[in-house]
Amino acid sequence: MAVESDVLDELRGLRNRVPQLTGSLAATVDGLVLAHDAPGTEPEGLAALTAAALGVAHRMADATGRGGFRELLLRGTDGYVATYAAGPAVVLTLLADGRVNVGRLHLEGRRSGARIGELVGAHIGRDGVGTASAERVVTPAPEAGRPIGTLPVRTPQRPAHLPSPQAGGHRRPT
């Protein structure tokens, strides 16, 4: 359970370091919210959209031979949405306004992504759920501690591909 609060601490720290950040969200690649710090947005919807974008991004990377998923940047007229891989089964989505220092956003986003990946990886290891390999898909951990009624309404389809930021890559879950 502690992993959600650790991830939330990381998200809050990130918002302190990058003042132009308007929101952040850690979600599993299949669209379930792990932790969020995004006032004024609906985290479940954002997590679901992130999963959808990841699916397209991964197919695009595959089709063009660019390797595993690392990050995704979208620029609108009023700001940015950036998604960074955080371990094999989690991604970090950041919302920033148009004045943000994108170089800085990338540096902090990649660092936080790696940190969240470690937190989630350690959590899986400790629970003994995926001891065989940390590359196993995270079974949506938030579900157990979440009161009924606050669950994401969507039952997402697991994407065929998962982001793999580490050089070693990973096996697809069967």
Add this chain to the structure above:
Amino acid sequence: MANLETSLKECLSAIDGASAAALVDYTSGMALGTLGGSKEFNLEVAAAGNTDVVRAKLRTMELLGLKEEIEDILITLNSQYHLIRLLKGRGGNGLFLYLVLDASRANLAMARHQLRRIESELEV
């Protein structure tokens, strides 16, 4: 007129004591080109950080009502000089050249003079 690669190379070869150079877009904080640097001295980090320096100065000038332009910014460390030179005209708006100098080997006046020349010849 020189292109980006040539200009960065010239920064390191023509300016005594120069160890790293970058051309940075301060609207985004990302480097358009880097040369030199090392694992310990990450120029991507320097580009993002110095973007905040330039933005802070521009904002301060705006608050003070100064209708001037920044020519360059000098940062003096114990053993290094960091020079930031903003590009003027020809689509160079929103860009700066960033140069790292070894204080014991560099001639500051000469470095500024050379950097001004390289900047004026740079075509982005």
